[in-house]
Amino acid sequence: MSDNEELGKALGKVPSGLFILTSQHENNEDAVLVSWVSQCSFHPPTVSVVLAKSRPARVLVEASEAFVLNVLGQESNDLLKRFGKPPKDEPLFEGISVRKGYKDIAILEDSVSFLECELLNQTIVEDHVIYVGKIVGGEVLKGGDPYVHIRKSGFSY
Secondary structure, eight states, X not given: OOHHHHHHHHHHTSOEEOEEEEEEETTEEEEEEEOOEEEXXXXXXXXXXXXXXXXXXXXXXHHHTEEEEEEOXXXXXXXXXXXXXXXXXXXXXXXXXXXXXXXXXXXXXXXXXXXXEEEEEEXXXXXXXXXXXXXXXXXXXXXXXXOEEOOSOTTOO
């Protein structure tokens, strides 16, 4: 086994959750499955979230300076399937219970909980962008245990 392969296996053991980041600006909305999320401050409460540079949601997050993190639960298979590979010919939230939150961004009512975030900062790191958001609202919805994700390799999703 190569050193790089071993490093990938070790990095893959860093657990993460699974979330649906929703964003909205003007008449455009997006929702994307994300796993690189972490709390990064207590006062004010903040989270960091990472998106690939190629994700269209980035444009909406940056334009609105806001996003919502919908926390997926262990039982959130429908949301995971829907937003892991969203259907191209269907309205984004068709058949999903949604309400509008901070800056009119969608909150997925079948998620465990949600966090409404105001964008504080962003940093480009090669092929991804790290966003830091101050939590301005949120609540537990369905409740239950969050989905914990372990990757086979730290070099792929």
